Amino acid sequence: MAFPVLKDNPETCMKCGFCMSGCPVYNIDFSESHVARGRNMLIQMLKDNKIKADKSYESALYYCLLCGRCESVCMANIATNAITLNARKEYADLKGLPLLKRIIFRLLLKHRSFFARFGRLLSFIPGLTVKEGKPVRHFPDIISAMVKGISSPRFSVPFLAKRIKKIQKNSNSDTETDKPRIAFFAGCLFEFIFAEAGADIFSLFKDAGYRIEYPEQTCCALPVYASGDFKTAKYMAKCNIESFSGYDYIVTGCASCGSTLKSYVNWFDDEETKTKASELAGKVKDVGEFLVQQDYQSNIEGNEKLKVTYHDPCHLKWKQGISSEPRKLLKSLPGIEFIEMENPDACCGLGGSFALTNPEASSAIQAKKIESIKKTGADVVATSCPGCMIQLMDGIKKNNLPVKVMHISQLAHQKEKRGL
Amino acid sequence: MKLNNNIISDLKKIVGDDGILLSSADLASYSYDGSCNWQSMPDVVVFPQTTEQVSDIMKLAYENTIPITPRGAGTSLSGGPVPSSGGIVLCTARMNRILEIDEENFAVTAEAGVVLNNMNMELAKRNLFFPPDPQSFLAATIGGCIAVGAGGPYAVKYGVFKHYILGMTIVLANGSIIDIGGNTMKNVTGYDLPQLVCGSEGTLCTVTKIKLRLVPKPKASQTITAVFNDVTNAGNAVHMIKSKGVIPAKIELIDNWVINRVNEITGMGFPSDADAILFFEVDGSPESIKKEEEDVVALCKEAGAEDVWAAKDAEDAMKVWGARRSGFLAIYGNAPTALAEDVTVPTNKISEFLERVKDIRKKYDVEVVIIGHAGDGNLHPTVLTDKKDTEHYERADKAVQELFKTALNLGGAISGEHGIGLEKQRFLKDAISGDEINLLKGIKKIFDPKGILNPGKIWEQ
Numbered sequence: 001m002a003f004p005v006l007k008d009n010p011e012t013c014m015k016c017g018f019c020m021s022g023c024p025v026y027n028i029d030f031s032e033s034h035v036a037r038g039r040n041m042l043i044q045m046l047k048d049n050k051i052k053a054d055k056s057y058e059s060a061l062y063y064c065l066l067c068g069r070c071e072s073v074c075m076a077n078i079a080t081n082a083i084t085l086n087a088r089k090e091y092a093d094l095k096g097l098p099l100l101k102r103i104i105f106r107l108l109l110k111h112r113s114f115f116a117r118f119g120r121l122l123s124f125i126p127g128l129t130v131k132e133g134k135p136v137r138h139f140p141d142i143i144s145a146m147v148k149g150i151s152s153p154r155f156s157v158p159f160l161a162k163r164i165k166k167i168q169k170n171s172n173s174d175t176e177t178d179k180p181r182i183a184f185f186a187g188c189l190f191e192f193i194f195a196e197a198g199a200d201i202f203s204l205f206k207d208a209g210y211r212i213e214y215p216e217q218t219c220c221a222l223p224v225y226a227s228g229d230f231k232t233a234k235y236m237a238k239c240n241i242e243s244f245s246g247y248d249y250i251v252t253g254c255a256s257c258g259s260t261l262k263s264y265v266n267w268f269d270d271e272e273t274k275t276k277a278s279e280l281a282g283k284v285k286d287v288g289e290f291l292v293q294q295d296y297q298s299n300i301e302g303n304e305k306l307k308v309t310y311h312d313p314c315h316l317k318w319k320q321g322i323s324s325e326p327r328k329l330l331k332s333l334p335g336i337e338f339i340e341m342e343n344p345d346a347c348c349g350l351g352g353s354f355a356l357t358n359p360e361a362s363s364a365i366q367a368k369k370i371e372s373i374k375k376t377g378a379d380v381v382a383t384s385c386p387g388c389m390i391q392l393m394d395g396i397k398k399n400n401l402p403v404k405v406m407h408i409s410q411l412a413h414q415k416e417k418r419g420l
Numbered sequence: 421m422k423l424n425n426n427i428i429s430d431l432k433k434i435v436g437d438d439g440i441l442l443s444s445a446d447l448a449s450y451s452y453d454g455s456c457n458w459q460s461m462p463d464v465v466v467f468p469q470t471t472e473q474v475s476d477i478m479k480l481a482y483e484n485t486i487p488i489t490p491r492g493a494g495t496s497l498s499g500g501p502v503p504s505s506g507g508i509v510l511c512t513a514r515m516n517r518i519l520e521i522d523e524e525n526f527a528v529t530a531e532a533g534v535v536l537n538n539m540n541m542e543l544a545k546r547n548l549f550f551p552p553d554p555q556s557f558l559a560a561t562i563g564g565c566i567a568v569g570a571g572g573p574y575a576v577k578y579g580v581f582k583h584y585i586l587g588m589t590i591v592l593a594n595g596s597i598i599d600i601g602g603n604t605m606k607n608v609t610g611y612d613l614p615q616l617v618c619g620s621e622g623t624l625c626t627v628t629k630i631k632l633r634l635v636p637k638p639k640a641s642q643t644i645t646a647v648f649n650d651v652t653n654a655g656n657a658v659h660m661i662k663s664k665g666v667i668p669a670k671i672e673l674i675d676n677w678v679i680n681r682v683n684e685i686t687g688m689g690f691p692s693d694a695d696a697i698l699f700f701e702v703d704g705s706p707e708s709i710k711k712e713e714e715d716v717v718a719l720c721k722e723a724g725a726e727d728v729w730a731a732k733d734a735e736d737a738m739k740v741w742g743a744r745r746s747g748f749l750a751i752y753g754n755a756p757t758a759l760a761e762d763v764t765v766p767t768n769k770i771s772e773f774l775e776r777v778k779d780i781r782k783k784y785d786v787e788v789v790i791i792g793h794a795g796d797g798n799l800h801p802t803v804l805t806d807k808k809d810t811e812h813y814e815r816a817d818k819a820v821q822e823l824f825k826t827a828l829n830l831g832g833a834i835s836g837e838h839g840i841g842l843e844k845q846r847f848l849k850d851a852i853s854g855d856e857i858n859l860l861k862g863i864k865k866i867f868d869p870k871g872i873l874n875p876g877k878i879w880e881q
């Protein structure tokens with residue numbers, strides 16, 4: 001599937017309204033300022049001095065999941081997400097970022113690995129973390145009280161970096177130098193929240209005999225870029241670009257990170273960084289995509305039938321055009337009966353901080369998704385993005401469904417992980 | 421006009437706090453439609469969810485003489501849903517329930533805000549088919565389609581929206597709710613009010629529910645592509661095919677400029693020097709489409725086609741129609757402003773019109789491209805320009821005016837499907853007589869004595 005070059009000029013929007021057809025947020029309240037066409041128009045009107053940059057403008061700018069579905073139906077090939085992000089940047093330049101975001105972006109995420117070292121300290125705060133071995137559970141913690149009922153998962157200690165060290169220590173395949181060099185890009189959610197699942201991906205590659213490494217890395221910077229703090233985001237992107245040069249593949253289990261790594265190339269103007277970013281983009285692979293391309297054969301033996309359905313992460317399907325590979329992988333696995341849900345590519349409603357700032361809309365989108373999952377009668381809903389996993393777990397918990405949420409790679413590896 | 425707080429709180433009582441929009445960004449996002457030139461801010465946007473709520477809103481507007489503009493998805497290309505006198509925008513987007521699909525009587529009843537594509541998907545599950553297919557189907561509401569008398573490529577064989585209306589529920593300017601029309605295909609009971617409402621662009625009443633006739637889904641279809649080195653021959657082919665009694669479901673035309681852009685986008689590899697390509701779809705039973713395919717191929721050759729071929733399989737056909745659709749992208753992706761016109765000529769005048777378009781292109785030195793419904797003469801010549809480039813835009817506008825004049829001289833119409841709205845008011849006097857316009861105004865007066873329903877549209881004030 002070839003992706004056309006998208007234009008980031010809101011004026012080229014021809015207002016056909018096609019973006020309304022799939023937009024998850026528009027289809028909740030049908031309000032024009034919540035769909036790409038409306039936002040394009042508002043951004044253009046601000047440029048033309050027809051409206052003011054007031055709170056209602058800000059709210060329209062942020063009332064978007066950045067799922068990219070609008071771009072997939074756009075008649076004029078417009079990069080609606082980029083337009084929105086550029087406008088957020090201009091707005092942030094004008095009004096400044098809120099203090100909390102400044103702290104999170106410029107202190108915590110920018111210097112992530114530094115703060116990660118203090119991860120163990122978190123475990124002294126009761127209820128905030130899950131220790132190794134225990135499943136990641138949900139609970140309405142302090143954060144969820146703050147954001148009106150969306151339960152947030154706990155941090156899992158030890159963090160991923162430590163778990164990977166342990167795996168590396170116990171294996172010896174690193175010496176095979178004739179194999180392609182694969183780098184694992186974990187992303188914050190696998191690093192801190194789903195550290196166990198992150199480690200599973202890593203050990204899957206190890207066990208299958210791949211030469212996989214875990215280079216120094218930081219947050220992909222999507223949350224930072226999406227809030228209009230381009231400067232910090234670019235700094236972080238550059239760190240990652242440097243760190244990941246020299247590898248043959250960069251494999252990630254996070255759809256959002258994957259699409260962001262691929263989009264670095266649009267963030268920079270200078271030729272040198274652009275070239276490096278474009279090289280990087282060419283090497284980024286979703287785990288499922290990579291395994292299918294490598295004709296991966298699972299060594300799981302089994303004749304029990306686990307009913308599995310699949311949720312398409314927006315950032316995999318709409319941003320990267322990947323939807324058949326994960327299904328192919330699932331169908332190739334022994335012991336699995338694949339059931340397609342209705343509208344598998346409907347958004348889960350998380351959209352990063354969207355779920356925190358617009359909990360009602362987020363829950364309404366989530367409810368539709370949970371309904372489709374419920375109808376399948378599946379035991380497991382698999383997906384390719386830890387962000388979606390959070391949102392799906394939350395919805396399943398709220399509805400008391402006997403469904404387990406798993407990253408697709410966890411089903412490919414280690415049979416015991418499938419146990420319900 | 422500025423609405424006072426009492427009105428706002430009364431509106432809130434009707435639709436609830438979250439059924440109303442007042443913030444500056446929200447109002448601005450209801451100030452436009454799908455056209456390029458028109459913008460005007462409403463004072464408030466309301467989202468009724470029932471006919472009764474529409475009625476209460478209308479009563480309030482009537483008592484206080486507040487302009488009220490119905491709006492579906494705002495995909496209109498004529499400025500129709502732009503609230504040019506301010507006041508209330510009544511958006512039907514949340515009246516989006518399909519109320520009944522009557523499989524035995526081939527009918528569907530739905531609320532005005534149902535998106536055409538959403539309805540079609542439900543119908544497809546039951547093997548039912550609603551043919552009118554305005555190409556904005558992904559967003560356009562059936563209320564909006566009724567209000568502009570929309571149609572699409574299938575018009576050649578199946579007709580347009582107005583041919584499928586059985587009955588509807590409307591709310592008059594004073595708030596009274598009435599059902600007009602009925603349940604049967606044949607129905608002569610006084611003046612045909614549904615047909616009057618169809619195409620009235622929100623100036624007579626607000627439509628809240630619609631009952632539409634359906635047909636069974638055709639069992640088979642085939643797609644044929646014909647390449648012409650002279651656009652006039654393509655025009656002749658359309659006329660020859662229709663006059664021989666062969667009625668394809670669709671006949672679409674793209675010109676040389678569009679062909680080359682489509683090649684760039686899709687890699688279809690159509691001959692780059694072709695002057696025009698016609699796309700046909702024939703449908704019916706497997707036997708009948710075979711015969712029609714042969715007829716279409718033979719007649720295209722007779723008309724001078726360089727090359728004609730039928731799609732190998734369904735996938736092949738899909739590619740062809742995908743290429744046709746990408747023509748829109750080709751146009752809008754290549755011009756800051758595209759003046760997509762909607763003139764229609766009788767099918768025996770298509771060739772002549774296409775020749776004249778070439779002249780207009782030269783005369784005003786602007787790109788006029790064609791991607792149209794050739795089967796019904798609704799050719800959509802589109803002038804590529806840039807609103808911000810005044811000098812170029814003026815030339816483009818002159819070209820548009822001449823396109824209209826040309827169509828009228830050939831016995832055509834200034835709007836095939838987009839309606840008049842604000843965009844084509846200045847051409848109305850050339851298209852229909854003063855007496856006819858007076859009749860329109862008189863009808864409007866009966867429906868809307870206070871002139872509050874979508875005021876300022878269709879004729880110049």
Ligand SMILES: Cc1cc2nc3c(=O)[nH]c(=O)nc-3n(C[C@H](O)[C@H](O)[C@H](O)COP(=O)(O)OP(=O)(O)OC[C@H]3O[C@@H](n4cnc5c(N)ncnc54)[C@H](O)[C@@H]3O)c2cc1C
Binds near residue numbers: 555560
């Ligand atoms: C890309 C594109 C392709 C298009 N292709 C076609 C095509 O092939 N054929 C075609 O016919 N049109 C086409 N159009 C034009 C347009 O989409 C149609 O006219 C469509 O029917 C409008 O529907 P809407 O819901 O968007 O109505 P709106 O644009 O919201 O409103 C249109 C008019 O109807 C009135 N109205 C809306 N709802 C109601 C109601 N419930 N009661 C009373 N009045 C109401 C409004 O006041 C306005 O005057 C196209 C437009 C675009 C952008």
